[in-house]
Amino acid sequence: MNKNPIHVIGGGLAGSEAAWQAAEAGVPVVLHEMRPIRGTDAHKTDGLAELVCSNSFRSDDAQTNAVGLLHAEMRLAGSLIMSAGDAHQVPAGGALAVDRDGFSGAVTRKLEAHPLITIQREEVLGLPPADWDQAIIATGPLTAPGLAQSIAEVTGADALAFFDAIAPIVHFDTIDMGICWFQSRYDKVGPGGTGKDYINCPMDKEQY
Ligand SMILES: Cc1cc2nc3c(=O)[nH]c(=O)nc-3n(C[C@H](O)[C@H](O)[C@H](O)COP(=O)(O)OP(=O)(O)OC[C@H]3O[C@@H](n4cnc5c(N)ncnc54)[C@H](O)[C@@H]3O)c2cc1C
Structure with a gap:
């Protein structure tokens, strides 16, 4: 089996699950998550799989x-x-x-403890570089502007996501x-x- 790492960009719900599944299948993973170096308009913590809306x-x-x-x-x-x-x-x-805090904490601890997963806290500024053998982009609706711009250029899309609802905490x-x-x-x-x-x-x- 090819043992070059899979690079997963974004440690949200999708990226956390993708990293976990690949690592559990025996493939090394580098998980790139930009928080807390760079935040988003909705995330509040540096936890992986942080739920930003409804729980x-x-x-x-x-x-x-x-x-x-x-x-x-x-x-x-x-x-x-x-x-x-x-x-x-x-x-x-x-x-x-x-419970959003307990949930995110549990996902974070599991990924941090996995021997095949390396978590790098950094923003990926554009499309995956050519020397990354395989990459999964899982940066969600609040993809940082540099990467979003690169994706928009490749796909011809003028927007990647929109805000359709809010779920305030009461x-x-x-x-x-x-x-x-x-x-x-x-x-x-x-x-x-x-x-x-x-x-x-x-x-x-x-x-x-
Ligand atoms: C305001 C708002 C309300 C929402 N309401 C709902 C709802 O009610 N129900 C629902 O199911 N969904 C809702 N969503 C969608 C919700 O975001 C998704 O369900 C879920 O979070 C998507 O998971 P994800 O892994 O794709 O993205 P996220 O969980 O957002 O994870 C993406 C991760 O990528 C990181 N990232 C982004 N760009 C980069 C980069 N360039 N380099 C490195 N890391 C990067 C981010 O920091 C983040 O941790 C809402 C979203 C928003 C913004």
Whole structure:
């Protein structure tokens, strides 16, 4: 087998899983992650696989939901993302939601400890150099400008991603529980919940 390293650019969800799978298959990996040297507009930490938005991996129901089936297939494939997600699950009805700090910390520790993975904290400024035998670009929607520009030039795309939503973190003690109530979607108990895992906040159009 070719034992030249695979270079993975970006230590987010995709890059962390890619690095893990290659290394578990016996192939050395160099994982290039620019944080904390250079940040993004959304990431807050230097942890690998930091969730920048919702902490939900959506439905965990492998019987009736395609996302849940994908979760099951990833578990069978020895997924690092799924094992860290399962270990840091928080109640969320039928969905798999995770404690984002615990999840990212677990992924980071596993990758740092893997004997075939070298983590380099540096920004990759352009397309992979010719002497990198194989490379995976997994820099996500917030790819640093230099690399994004290079990808745009090669692909002819004028943009790589767009912001379509936000998921603000709301502190519990700011919610009026005289108006709001606990209930999961469809009252689903799910893999680790009670059927009352979400706070429902009714709003009219103007308040929303
Ligand atoms: C504001 C916002 C809201 C979102 N909301 C949702 C949501 O609700 N649900 C959902 O499923 N997804 C959402 N997403 C998408 C979310 O980012 C992806 O689901 C997920 O993070 C993508 O994983 P990834 O590994 O592709 O990218 P990321 O997790 O972003 O990882 C990419 C990594 O590459 C690094 N990087 C970037 N450029 C370079 C470079 N040149 N050199 C080295 N490292 C680099 C970054 O620092 C980062 O760590 C949202 C994204 C944003 C920005």
